[in-house]
Amino acid sequence: MITTELSNVGEIIQNQREFFKTGKTKDVTFRIEQLKTLKQAIIEHEQAIVEALQADLHKPEVETYITEISVVKEIDYVIKHLQNWSKPKKASVSWDFFSYSARIYPEPLGVVLIIGPWNYPFQLIISPLIGAIAAGNCAILKPSEIASHTSDIVAKIIAKHFDPAYIAVVEGGVEASQKLLAEKFDHIFFTGGTAVGKIIMAAAAKHLTPVTLELGGKSPCIVDTDINLEHTVRRITWGKFINSGQTCIAPDYLLVNKKIKKDLIDGLAKSLKEFYGDNPIDSPDYARIISQKHFERLVNFLKDGEVIIGGENQPSERYIAPTVIDHVSLEDPVMQEEIFGPILPIIEYTDIAEAIALINSRPKPLALYLFSQDKNLQKRVLQETSSGGVCINDTVMQVGVSSLPFGGVGDSGIGNYHGKASFDTFSHKKSVLQNSFWLDLKWRYAPYQGKLPIIKKLLG
Ligand code: NAD
Numbered sequence: 001m002i003t004t005e006l007s008n009v010g011e012i013i014q015n016q017r018e019f020f021k022t023g024k025t026k027d028v029t030f031r032i033e034q035l036k037t038l039k040q041a042i043i044e045h046e047q048a049i050v051e052a053l054q055a056d057l058h059k060p061e062v063e064t065y066i067t068e069i070s071v072v073k074e075i076d077y078v079i080k081h082l083q084n085w086s087k088p089k090k091a092s093v094s095w096d097f098f099s100y101s102a103r104i105y106p107e108p109l110g111v112v113l114i115i116g117p118w119n120y121p122f123q124l125i126i127s128p129l130i131g132a133i134a135a136g137n138c139a140i141l142k143p144s145e146i147a148s149h150t151s152d153i154v155a156k157i158i159a160k161h162f163d164p165a166y167i168a169v170v171e172g173g174v175e176a177s178q179k180l181l182a183e184k185f186d187h188i189f190f191t192g193g194t195a196v197g198k199i200i201m202a203a204a205a206k207h208l209t210p211v212t213l214e215l216g217g218k219s220p221c222i223v224d225t226d227i228n229l230e231h232t233v234r235r236i237t238w239g240k241f242i243n244s245g246q247t248c249i250a251p252d253y254l255l256v257n258k259k260i261k262k263d264l265i266d267g268l269a270k271s272l273k274e275f276y277g278d279n280p281i282d283s284p285d286y287a288r289i290i291s292q293k294h295f296e297r298l299v300n301f302l303k304d305g306e307v308i309i310g311g312e313n314q315p316s317e318r319y320i321a322p323t324v325i326d327h328v329s330l331e332d333p334v335m336q337e338e339i340f341g342p343i344l345p346i347i348e349y350t351d352i353a354e355a356i357a358l359i360n361s362r363p364k365p366l367a368l369y370l371f372s373q374d375k376n377l378q379k380r381v382l383q384e385t386s387s388g389g390v391c392i393n394d395t396v397m398q399v400g401v402s403s404l405p406f407g408g409v410g411d412s413g414i415g416n417y418h419g420k421a422s423f424d425t426f427s428h429k430k431s432v433l434q435n436s437f438w439l440d441l442k443w444r445y446a447p448y449q450g451k452l453p454i455i456k457k458l459l460g
Contacts, residue, residue, distance in 0.1 A: 006179050012168050013183050016111045016138035019165040025108055025136040028086045032079055034133050034162070039075045041161040042126070045153065049122055052149035056121065058288040063242060068122040070400070071130065077402040077419055078134045085134075085423045088432070096458055101434050106427040108136030109210075110186035115177060115200070117192045118290050119246040119340075121147035124214075125154055128189045129167070131422025137187075138166050142180055144192075145173035146290055178203075185209050187426060191248075192216075193338075194411050201414075212415035212425055214248075215408055216338050219365045221251035221395065222355050222381065224372035225260045232371045232393075233267035236344075237275055239369075239395025241322045244287040245342035246294075249367040249389075249396055252338060253328075253345045255355040261348050265324065268344075269309050272322050281312070281319050289318040289341060298341040301325075304332035305345060330358070352377060356384050364388070364410035369395050388412050 024030055042049070046069060053059040053068060091102040112132050116125035125143045132139040141158065143151040155169040162168075170176055181188075181203035190200045191214040204211045221236060240251050256264055276283040289295040295318045302311055302323065310323035320342050328335055328345040335345060349355045359368070368387035372378060378392055388408035391398040399406055399418075407416025417425050443454050 006170070006172060006176055009170060009179050009183060012140065012164060012170075013111060013185075015165040016140070016168070019163070020108075020110050020138050025138065025166070028083060028136075031086075031133055031136055032082060034166075035075050035079050035082075035130065037161050038126070038130070038133065039072050041157050042069060042072055045157050048153050048156075049150075052153040053122065053147075055149040056118070056147040057243065057246070057290060058286075059243065060285045060287065062285070063287070064122075067120055067243070071123050071126045074127060074130055074402055074418070078130055078423070081420065082134055082423070085420060086136075091431070099436050099439050103432045103434075105430040105432055106135065106423070107430050109426060109428055111138045111140070112187040112189060112426060113140050113142065113180055113185040115142045115180075115188070115190045115192065116144050117248075118144035118146035118150075119243060119248065121150035122154065124191045128191070128212075128417060128422065131417055132189070132426045133167075134423050135426035137426050139168075140180065140185075141167070141169045142177055143169065143171065145171065145176070183207075187212070189417075189425070190214065197413070212407070212417065213413045214406075214415075214417070215366070215411065215413040216248045216340065217363055217365045217408070217412040218252040218335075218338050219249055219367040219369070219387070220355075220359050221254050221369035222352075222371065223254055223256045223260065223264055224352070224370070224374060224377055225257050226374045226377070227260070227371045227393075229260070229263055229267050233264065233271045234274075235394050236369075236371075237268060237271040237322075240344050241272070241275070241286070241342050242396070244289060244320070245322075245344075246287070246290060246340055247396065248340075249399060250340075251344070251367075251369050251395055252365075253335065253347060255358065256346055256348050257352075258348045258350050261346065265308060265326070265346070268324055272309065276322065280310075280321050281314060281317070286322075289320060292318065294318075294341070295320070298339070298343060301334040301339065301341070301343050304328050304334040310342075352380065356381065359385050359387075364408070364412055366408045366412035367391065367396075367398070386410070388416075 050061050050064050053064045088103040088105045093100050093102050114128045121144050125141050143154045151171050155171055158169045184207040187210050188204050189212045194215045197213040197215045201211050276286050280286045305325040305328035308324050308326045310321035312321040323343045325345045364386050366388040368390045370381050370392050389398050402419035405416035405421035406418040407413050
């Protein structure tokens with residue numbers, strides 16, 4: 001194993017603390033150099049990354065480029081803005097503070113821990129790392145053990161290009177995570193399921209460590225009648241079935257206006273054929289389920305409702321065909337748990353109020369999708385629902401916009417990142433107030449006798 005043995009976890013954190021104390025990471029030029037090194041390292045290992053994802057998830061090369069290696073775009077964006085973000089920012093003061101000046105200094109937090117999931121196992125460990133480096137921190141990465149090939153390549157890349165006293169990888173599963181969580185960090189950035197998110201937060205609370213929790217949930221996709229049907233079905237098909245549905249912001253289920261339901265189902269069948277052919281199992285463009293455990297969990301969902309498209313599966317390959325299910329009940333397991341696989345239930349509504357009420361009766365989702373050109377309907381859905389983010393007339397693409405903070409709300413997460421939001425997540429904003437010596441008004445000093453009227457006037 002290239003990476004730290006578990007018994008050395010304490011030592012590596014100590015080394016990182018020493019490295020942080022040298023002040024090296026406070027230099028913005030140093031941070032930019034490290035980001036450039038990271039970018040070069042990714043480019044240099046592109047082929048190995050593609051192969052690792054192929055081995056873990058049968059991920060098509062194109063999807064690996066679009067959804068994993070594309071983090072290099074984020075590096076360029078951060079490098080472009082970093083000098084500006086790192087500068088102290090002037091803050092305004094009210095007239096009664098006329099002799100003062102106020103500024104906000106972003107400063108690094110120290111040594112941070114980043115724990116990743118298996119579904120986009122490269123991007124979801126490297127993208128937070130970009131923020132950690134940009135903000136001037138040292139970092140320990142714990143990739144998901146379930147995407148083991150990707151975990152290995154992440155460990156190799158980091159060990160080859162970075163000093164472990166600055167950035168290190170600890171590989172392993174729950175045991176490794178728990179060993180790390182027993183230590184004190186200055187921030188923990190976790191991406192994974194809601195249940196494990198609670199464990200992370202409880203462990204962090206013991207050290208009063210702040211957390212960012214990028215969690216999951218059931219992201220609804222509303223489809224109204226005022227749409228371009230052809231574009232809609234293609235965009236839903238792509239967002240749902242990319243990575244075989246194992247995407248935290250995939251549309252989990254459809255809420256479809258009854259009037260357009262039949263056309264939508266016909267359209268989905270057509271676009272699925274267009275994407276993956278008559279036998280998706282033979283398509284080089286269709287991923288597999290990550291593990292036997294997840295395969296079995298998903299196959300159980302096929303008992304719910306009525307399968308109207310797909311439903312075929314092959315345990316030896318961990319293959320489940322792109323599947324659409326109709327006539328599900330809200331009590332069925334498929335409508336209770338996050339699906340996180342290539343199964344798409346359809347629920348119909350006659351009035352948008354029903355769809356909104358259903359969404360609001362459940363935990364706040366990570367993403368909400370709405371297909372409609374009706375401006376009033378768009379406004380209503382935005383006003384009457386709450387979710388981590390919203391994408392109108394498309395799916396999943398919101399994750400690729402660096403100027404949009406990405407994160408959940410309520411059960412779907414705490415905090416956000418990407419672009420400037422990543423820099424902010426891994427920075428402390430230090431408020432600095434400065435007075436001058438040219439004047440010293442005595443209204444706030446004891447003895448207070450006779451000063452109350454002035455104070456009331458000042459505060460009034
Ligand atoms: P998971 O919560 O099972 O595991 C995530 C990480 O936590 C892994 O590195 C794992 O080793 C570690 N872990 C697991 N159990 C642990 C425990 N008991 N104590 C400490 N650490 C533990 O998540 P997963 O199965 O890898 O990913 C799927 C989930 O992640 C889905 O719910 C999905 O929606 C969510 N997700 C969210 C985002 C986002 O950006 N919000 C992105 C991808 C995935």
